[in-house]
Amino acid sequence: MEKLIIEGGIPLRGSIKVSGSKNSALPILASTILWPGIYNFHNVPDIKDVRTMLELLKFLGSECSFKKNKVKINSIKINKHEAPYDLVKTMRASVLIWGSLLSRLNKAKISFPGGCAIGDRPIDQHLSGFQSIGYKTIVKSGYLKSIATNEIGGDFKFKMKSVTGTENLILASVLGTKKTILKNCALEPEVDDLITFLKSIGANIKKMGDSITISPVDSLKKQKKSYEIIPDRIEAGTFMYLGCLPQNKITIKNVDLGALKDVIKTVIKIGAKVEKSENKITVTAPKEIKKLNIETNPYPSFPTDLQAQLMSVLVLSGGTSKIKENVFPNRFIHVAEMRKLGAKIDVVKNTAKIIGVDTLAGAKMQASDLRASAGLVLSALCASGKSEIFRIYHLDRGYEAIDNKLKRIGAKIWRTKE
Numbered sequence: 027m028e029k030l031i032i033e034g035g036i037p038l039r040g041s042i043k044v045s046g047s048k049n050s051a052l053p054i055l056a057s058t059i060l061w062p063g064i065y066n067f068h069n070v071p072d073i074k075d076v077r078t079m080l081e082l083l084k085f086l087g088s089e090c091s092f093k094k095n096k097v098k099i100n101s102i103k104i105n106k107h108e109a110p111y112d113l114v115k116t117m118r119a120s121v122l123i124w125g126s127l128l129s130r131l132n133k134a135k136i137s138f139p140g141g142c143a144i145g146d147r148p149i150d151q152h153l154s155g156f157q158s159i160g161y162k163t164i165v166k167s168g169y170l171k172s173i174a175t176n177e178i179g180g181d182f183k184f185k186m187k188s189v190t191g192t193e194n195l196i197l198a199s200v201l202g203t204k205k206t207i208l209k210n211c212a213l214e215p216e217v218d219d220l221i222t223f224l225k226s227i228g229a230n231i232k233k234m235g236d237s238i239t240i241s242p243v244d245s246l247k248k249q250k251k252s253y254e255i256i257p258d259r260i261e262a263g264t265f266m267y268l269g270c271l272p273q274n275k276i277t278i279k280n281v282d283l284g285a286l287k288d289v290i291k292t293v294i295k296i297g298a299k300v301e302k303s304e305n306k307i308t309v310t311a312p313k314e315i316k317k318l319n320i321e322t323n324p325y326p327s328f329p330t331d332l333q334a335q336l337m338s339v340l341v342l343s344g345g346t347s348k349i350k351e352n353v354f355p356n357r358f359i360h361v362a363e364m365r366k367l368g369a370k371i372d373v374v375k376n377t378a379k380i381i382g383v384d385t386l387a388g389a390k391m392q393a394s395d396l397r398a399s400a401g402l403v404l405s406a407l408c409a410s411g412k413s414e415i416f417r418i419y420h421l422d423r424g425y426e427a428i429d430n431k432l433k434r435i436g437a438k439i440w441r442t443k444e
């Protein structure tokens with residue numbers, strides 16, 4: 027295992043290019059199962075989760091290659107309908123192949139994904155959704171076994187907005203036998219990217235507000251040109267908060283500013299200077315970070331995936347801030363690690379109270395999940411002296427070459443064996 031060593035307190039200046047979106051790439055790659063064909067994608071982030079998804083596709087019978095952010099998949103020979111425990115346990119998003127396998131082979135056997143460091147994470151909405159559109163599932167020996175009935179399609183209203191739930195239901199219904207209407211769907215840009223890709227290969231999907239109507243088609247079309255994955259808004263937001271930390275000035279390129287409206291508002295509210303142009307944004311740290319109260323909620327509200335990174339900024343504010351976590355109420359494992367640097371944070375139920383301090387000092391910290399790790403990296407970069415972050419495989423799941431990107435803007439950061 028590797029750890030990150032960071033010498034903090036150095037002003038960071040320069041520009042960083044954002045990679046392709048993890049949470050867009052994963053469902054889109056999974057969707058190549060739907061119809062036998064040859065698929066090409068570019069702007070695919072070179073991260074562990076993408077490599078795990080490609081392993082999963084290879085296990086099912088696809089041929090995959092991945093070079094310089096370009097992925098080629100030949101899904102003609104898919105012949106297995108099972109996602110084994112060893113692959114699913116390393117990445118919850120493996121659950122996304124469930125819907126595609128059901129469409130292609132009328133059956134799927136998926137290892138139950140279970141909980142993870144950010145909370146319980148049930149999949150009851152995927153299950154009830156599949157049931158409503160004609161798939162029967164039994165849970166046995168840690169596996170979910172689903173099969174198609176004669177009629178696939180129907181109506182389903184999600185109890186809460188679920189990103190992968192919405193994506194799975196779309197994937198399971200594009201090749202159905204009758205119309206599917208999904209209500210209270212997740213509005214995340216990553217869901218839109220999946221819809222855009224599926225439409226480009228012939229799916230008939232219409233979105234109106236948070237309703238999605240899928241009119242089934244008998245077949246999908248040959249892909250005409252390579253599909254470009256959208257930029258990662260969470261990576262962009264992570265670097266925007268890095269720009270807010272003392273003495274930093276960072277230009278972030280390849281950004282979809284429209285997808286980050288609520289995040290940009292927080293950056294302005296905490297006092298940072300923001301300069302925007304078409305697809306880039308420069309964030310200059312304020313003299314004093316202002317306090318802020320915020321809640322995480324589904325898109326277009328402030329995302330849970332940036333909660334830890336924003337916290338790393340508020341820790342140094344000139345007042346007391348509050349963050350209420352409404353999406354994953356227990357997603358606060360980073361708090362105990364940030365305290366080691368001198369941060370003052372109290373958590374009561376799903377709300378963190380952050381009492382601003384003047385400085386942080388480096389310490390040894392343990393990464394627990396992907397976004398928590400990013401928050402710890404930001405904190406370590408502004409803490410004086412040396413920090414060590416253990417278990418950074420969490421970080422590598424979702425941030426492409428983050429240490430190299432940070433080195434280029436002046437950070438003293440390197441990897442060694444634990």
Ligand code: EPU
Nearest residue numbers: 049119147148149150151152186187188189190191353396
């Ligand atoms: N939920 C249920 N039942 C379900 C599904 C969801 O109760 O069947 C609840 C969850 O427990 C949570 C809320 O609904 O309280 C939203 O969960 P959602 O299903 O939207 O989460 P997800 O689809 O499993 C995706 C992202 C996460 C991101 C969340 C929320 C992918 C591959 N993952 O997860 O990304 O935090 O949406 O935006 O798209 C990350 O990138 O680090 C990450 C964790």
